[in-house]
Amino acid sequence: MILTNTLNPSIDISYQVESLEIGAVHRPTQMIKNAGGKGINVTKVLDDLGADVTATGYLGGTNGQWIQTQLEQRNIQLQFIDIEGNTRQCIAINDGEHQTEILEGGPEVSKASQALYLKQLADIAHQYKVVTISGSTPKLMNQSKTAYMIKILNTLTNSYNIVDIDGQSLKAILGQSAHIHAIKPNQSEFEDLVNQKGLSHQDIFKILKTNQLFKDVDVFVTLGSEGAIIKLKETIYKASLPNINAVNPVGSGDATVAGIAYSVEHDLDPVTTIQTALACGTSNAMQAATGKIIQQDVDDLIKKVGVEKLG
Secondary structure, three states, X not given: OEEEEEOOOEEEEEEEOOOOOOOOOOOOOEEEEXXXXXXXXXXXXXXXXOOOEEEEEEXXXXXXXXXXXXXXXXXXXXXXXXXXXXXXXXXXXXXOOOEEEEEOOOOEEOHHHHHXXXXXXXXXXXXXXXXXXXXXXXXXOOOOHHHHHHHHHHHOOOOEEEEEOOHHHHHHHEOOEOOOXXXXXXXXXXXHHHOOOOOOHHHHHHHHHHOHHHOOOEEEEEOHHHOEEEEEOOEEEEEEOOOOOOOOOOOHHXXXXXXHHHHHHOOOXXXXXXXXXXXXXXXXXXXXXXXXXXXXXXXXXXXXXXXXXXX
């Protein structure tokens, strides 16, 4: 069983416009509304894969109720904590060349809700083989985000824990908790982790091989259309992707996390794990909606993901 954690969910609204001009009136040619937040995207992809998945986190207000209804319609098991504030909305405006995003910060979570979340997590964590923690952390009353994340991880002592948060937040907790088993930074986030910019693929390989920050952690460094460089235990791999017609790459990293979680849950070998994870990310990029894959596409793409052992 897999548990996903989304501490700061959102309703994701995507507008397609012909061209974006500051100060002008725009009439979208297409509007897509999704239950979102990185962890919820992971949840939806796991559901598409047929995984036994439970979603937890914080939901509040009418926006939170809308997200809950969307997930209930998919018969996904839910363990969200109700909060007083209204769950945020995030807006993306795509003009075919650029995507402009407006991301709300989200509501503040009270001390009582924080405590309830941790208690529930302690009560249910033993049921899950794999746990994912994805996305931003909301405002926390009288609590630092770093300290709270460490409390969460220290509750998850028996599961394989995949953490996908921004590079600076991840750096603050990596090494402070023994309960991070996998991370999935993109290249920019990886560069934030190691305080270096403009890294080549060879640079990433060397850092993964020698930097003690990653000693006991599986690492998927995603490189967009260039594939990924992956460290599983002590072995480094380079993965290449097939050429595709990308429709919307947003959420592809979350789909990759779902593929990792699914593979660990099913004890897949390293090469198949890499192929499955990247096939999920690639399938998501082929869809207009975020957190969406097509199983037949994934099955086909797995055969086309190249994996080379680097050392």
